[in-house]
Structure formats: C-alpha cells, structure tokens
Amino acid sequence: MLVHSKRLWLLASIFLFVGVFSSPTLNFQYHRYDDLSQYLHDVAAAYPNMTSLYSIGETLRRHKLWVLEMSTAPDSTLGIPSVKLIANIHGNEAAGREVLLHLIQFFVTNYSCSETVRWLLDNTRIHILPSLNPDGFEVSVEGKCEVGPGRENARLVDLNRSFPDYFQNNTKPRQYETQAIQDWLTNNTFVLSASLHGGALVANYPYENFMENTDMTQPYPPSVSPDDDVFRHLATVYASTHPTMHLGYPCNNMDREFQGGIINGAAWYPLIGGMQDYNYIFHGCVEITLEISCCKYPLARELPALWDENREALLKYIYQVHQGVRGVVRDNTTHQPIRTAGLKIEGRDSYFRTTSRGEFWRILLPGTYHLQVHAAGYEPQTIKFIVSPKKQKEHITTTWLDVNMPPVVRQATVVSDQVLLLTNLPEEAPMQHSTTTQKMVGVTNGQKLSPTPFINVTATSMDLVKLSNTLDAESHDRREQLPFMETAESGGTIQTNMKHMFVVLSVNFVSVLCMYLHECTKMC
Ligand SMILES: [Zn+2]
Numbered sequence: 001m002l003v004h005s006k007r008l009w010l011l012a013s014i015f016l017f018v019g020v021f022s023s024p025t026l027n028f029q030y031h032r033y034d035d036l037s038q039y040l041h042d043v044a045a046a047y048p049n050m051t052s053l054y055s056i057g058e059t060l061r062r063h064k065l066w067v068l069e070m071s072t073a074p075d076s077t078l079g080i081p082s083v084k085l086i087a088n089i090h091g092n093e094a095a096g097r098e099v100l101l102h103l104i105q106f107f108v109t110n111y112s113c114s115e116t117v118r119w120l121l122d123n124t125r126i127h128i129l130p131s132l133n134p135d136g137f138e139v140s141v142e143g144k145c146e147v148g149p150g151r152e153n154a155r156l157v158d159l160n161r162s163f164p165d166y167f168q169n170n171t172k173p174r175q176y177e178t179q180a181i182q183d184w185l186t187n188n189t190f191v192l193s194a195s196l197h198g199g200a201l202v203a204n205y206p207y208e209n210f211m212e213n214t215d216m217t218q219p220y221p222p223s224v225s226p227d228d229d230v231f232r233h234l235a236t237v238y239a240s241t242h243p244t245m246h247l248g249y250p251c252n253n254m255d256r257e258f259q260g261g262i263i264n265g266a267a268w269y270p271l272i273g274g275m276q277d278y279n280y281i282f283h284g285c286v287e288i289t290l291e292i293s294c295c296k297y298p299l300a301r302e303l304p305a306l307w308d309e310n311r312e313a314l315l316k317y318i319y320q321v322h323q324g325v326r327g328v329v330r331d332n333t334t335h336q337p338i339r340t341a342g343l344k345i346e347g348r349d350s351y352f353r354t355t356s357r358g359e360f361w362r363i364l365l366p367g368t369y370h371l372q373v374h375a376a377g378y379e380p381q382t383i384k385f386i387v388s389p390k391k392q393k394e395h396i397t398t399t400w401l402d403v404n405m406p407p408v409v410r411q412a413t414v415v416s417d418q419v420l421l422l423t424n425l426p427e428e429a430p431m432q433h434s435t436t437t438q439k440m441v442g443v444t445n446g447q448k449l450s451p452t453p454f455i456n457v458t459a460t461s462m463d464l465v466k467l468s469n470t471l472d473a474e475s476h477d478r479r480e481q482l483p484f485m486e487t488a489e490s491g492g493t494i495q496t497n498m499k500h501m502f503v504v505l506s507v508n509f510v511s512v513l514c515m516y517l518h519e520c521t522k523m524c
Pocket residue numbers: 090093197198
C-alpha cells in the first residue's frame with residue numbers, strides 16, 4: 001500500500017513538473033493575432049484538464065474568434081453557471097484584450113495555490129473571448145489614446161452598434177462578428193457577462209437605449225431595466241474593487257463625473273444596437289460594459305499596472321454569478337429535465353429559460369422572490385424562495401430550487417360546437433419579443449378532429465399570451481374541456497406529444513381565418 005502511494009506521489013510530481021515547465025509564458029506586451037492564437041493553443045495544450053479552446057466564427061480577414069473555456073467542473077455536474085468575458089469589440093480599445101490574456105494566465109497557473117481560483121474553476125465555467133474584433137486591432141495604433149483607426153471591423157462597421165435592438169429598428173447589416181455572438185448566445189446559456197472597453201473609467205449597465213418617443217433633451221434620463229438593482233450591484237462590485245474607478249473621475253474635460261464609478265448606459269449616451277442590451281433582452285444574459293482605461297490603446301509599459309488594477313475586480317465580478325437562484329426544471333412524473341421552459345421572477349418583466357438539461361440560473365440580491373415557470377404541456381408553477389444574505393465561508397451561496405412540473409391533462413378546449421382551432425406554442429420559451437411561427441393543426445366538427453392543411457401564422461409569443469388570456473376571460477362560460485390526447489389518437493391525424501401546449505383562439509379570430517381557408521370555410 002505504501003509502495004503504491006509512493007508511486008502515485010511520484011507520478012503526480014512528474015505531472016506537476018511537466019506542467020510547470022510546459023506552461024506558456026505571457027509577457028506584458030500586445031499580442032497580434034498570430035501570437036494571441038499561439039498563446040491560447042499553448043494554454044489549451046498545457047492544461048487540457050482545465051481548459052478547452054474553440055472558435056465561435058471567423059472575420060472577413062479570416063481571423064478566428066477564439067474562446068478559451070476554463071473550468072474543472074465535470075460536464076455531468078448540473079447547475080454550474082457559465083460566465084463570459086469579451087474584450088476588444090472596438091479593435092483600437094486594446095487594454096482589455098491583454099488584461100483577459102493575463103486573467104487566463106492567472107487562472108491556469110494559480111489553481112493549485114489559490115483557494116479563490118480553485119473554488120471559481122471548480123464551480124464555474126468561464127469563457128474568455130480576448131478579441132471580438134481582431135481585424136480592427138490589426139490596423140490600430142499603440143499609444144493612440146483618442147479616436148484612431150481600428151475601432152470598426154474590416155467593413156468599417158462599429159460592432160457595438162450592429163446587434164438587433166429592442167427599442168428601435170437597427171438597419172445596420174449583421175456582421176460576421178455580431179452573428180457569431182448571436183449564435184454563441186443561442187447555443188449556450190450564459191448567466192453573467194462583461195465587455196471590456198477603453199476610453200473612460202466607468203462600469204456602464206443596461207439599458208443603453210430608449211423607446212423612440214422618449215424626450216431626448218440632455219441630460220438624458222436613465223433607461224431603467226427590470227433588473228436595475230442587480231445591474232447597479234454588479235457595476236458597483238467592479239467599480240468599488242477597482243482602485244480608482246469608484247472615484248468617478250472623468251478622463252477628460254468633455255466627459256462627466258460618474259457617481260460611484262457606475263452609470264446607466266442610456267443616461268451616459270444612448271445608442272442603438274449595443275451588445276449589452278442584446279445579451280439581456282434577447283437572451284436573459286446579464287452583461288455590463290467595463291471601461292477600464294482612459295487611453296484607448298495605452299503603451300505596453302502601462303499593461304502591468306492595468307492588470308493589477310483589474311485583477312481583483314474581475315475575480316469579484318465573476319463571483320457574482322453565484323448569488324441568486326438556480327435549479328433544475330423536471331417533469332414530475334418522468335423526472336426528465338424540461339428544456340426551454342420559460343422562467344420569470346415575479347415583478348420583473350424579463351425572461352430566461354432552461355438549458356437542454358433543465359438547468360436555470362438568475363442573479364438576484366438577497367430577498368424573498370417568486371419564480372414563475374411555464375413549459376409547453378405543463379401546468380404553470382409559481383414557487384416562493386429566499387435568497388439569503390448569509391455566505392458560506394468566503395463564497396457566495398445560491399438558492400437551489402427543484403421545480404417539478406405536472407403535465408397538463410387537458411390540452412385543448414372546444415370554443416363552439418363546430419370549430420376548434422389548435423395552435424402549437426413555440427418550442428422556445430416565451431422570450432420577450434421573439435417572433436415565432438404558430439401552426440394551426442386541426443379543426444373539429446363537434447368532438448371529432450378532421451385533417452386540415454398546416455397554416456403558418458406569424459405572431460409574437462407575447463401576442464399569443466395576450467390573446468390566450470383574453471379568450472380565457474371571455475369564453476369561460478361557453479367552453480367545455482376536451483382531452484386532446486384521446487381525441488388525437490382517435491382521429492389519428494395530429495402528430496404531437498405532451499410537450500406541446502394547445503391554445504384555443506376566439507371564434508371571431510377563427511372566422512377571419514376561415515375567409516382565407518378553403519378547407520376551413522367548407523366546415524364553417
Ligand atoms: Zn468601446
């Protein structure tokens with residue numbers, strides 16, 4: 001036994017020895033695209049159990065958008081939240097790009113000697129995209145503190161103005177880089193995010209745009225989001241940990257002071273098509289913008305100080321993903337996870353959804369909340385919970401909720417003795433303002449379903465919910481319940497499953513549709 005232990009110790013020592021001497025070095029200098037790529041590949045090769053490298057897309061100049069994921073949590077562990085950090089969306093704002101490379105170096109070289117690093121990597125998946133605009137960076141100029149070449153991408157488009165915008169129609173065409181971010185967010189669930197910029201010293205949070213009819217006389221009012229308390233907290237955590245950001249000093253005479261080193265984005269200057277509003281509104285990911293240096297592209301000799309100023313702030317910021325609520329949504333009979341269930345904290349008009357494994361997360365400050373959960377084919381649930389201000393050791397705790405959803409027994413309602421219109425709710429959760437396609441899958445004559453062609457009706461899911469609510473109020477007295485699954489089996493014409501929830505639309509709406517549908521008109 002003793003011999004066996006000695007062998008293990010020897011193997012571990014050799015592994016550590018090889019790891020230390022094969023770990024890549026990182027100097028305080030700017031890394032052009034090839035050097036940055038090489039460094040990330042070297043890290044991924046040296047720390048295969050801690051990191052993985054992937055690309056989310058390619059730019060016009062064929063530069064890959066590299067992301068290094070760092071985590072030691074097993075893939076099978078449920079509830080591990082994902083954080084992403086992005087720099088260099090403006091190619092000439094270069095300090096954040098190097099700061100994130102040093103953050104990578106810090107994590108991979110301190111796992112065995114820093115409890116903070118170990119805890120974060122054991123309990124978090126951290127995705128780092130050091131440069132979202134490598135094409136712009138390649139033409140930008142070191143030492144250029146104000147406006148200079150390289151802010152935009154190779155098509156001369158400002159990437160932080162080219163995302164879909166909820167408040168106003170953004171006519172700017174999608175860029176490779178913005179599309180890559182959109183796909184990344186669609187295929188992954190990120191809970192917390194930050195985008196690092198330069199040219200000011202402030203933490204800026206959503207919203208960064210207003211409704212079109214807002215009075216735009218200066219000073220601009222804040223454009224307040226439903227999670228304003230959370231955003232202000234996150235921005236304050238960063239600014240107050242940074243040695244000077246919290247002082248709120250402007251970088252030049254043209255700018256304003258920032259109380260506490262934070263500011264609402266729209267109150268500073270409103271913009272259309274920004275990335276942080278897009279993250280929050282379209283994907284439920286909480287992102288803020290960190291302006292970390294007065295000079296957009298400071299000289300390389302300033303990089304050690306910049307790294308020192310931002311290291312603790314970044315670590316504390318990542319920690320915030322562990323405050324709030326998380327859990328798993330499951331079918332209460334099969335215990336299978338429910339994917340893309342829609343979730344909402346009561347009183348906060350912002351939505352998020354479960355992963356393919358039924359997981360969900362939401363950053364919340366201490367307090368008492370109600371979680372509302374909706375899933376196609378299940379009875380909606382509302383669950384009261386408390387986010388405790390208490391911490392375990394030095395680590396922030398999260399409230400864990402197991403949400404068990406009872407399947408809906410009756411899935412359709414007859415609204416007249418002649419017509420039943422069935423509409424699939426979208427596969428996706430009812431995210432705010434998403435547009436989806438509903439399908440009319442059948443009409444019924446009395447109790448018997450008859451086949452009908454599929455008809456696509458485009459509507460927002462919010463519209464659908466409103467319509468459904470209206471119908472519930474208006475037609476309560478004259479409708480009767482129809483056990484849909486039984487009818488579908490007897491009719492044999494509708495292919496569906498329990499995850500589809502069916503919503504009955506009003507007879508008036510059916511009549512309008514019938515005017516356009518030959519099949520339907522015959523039956524009406
Ligand atoms: Zn910027």
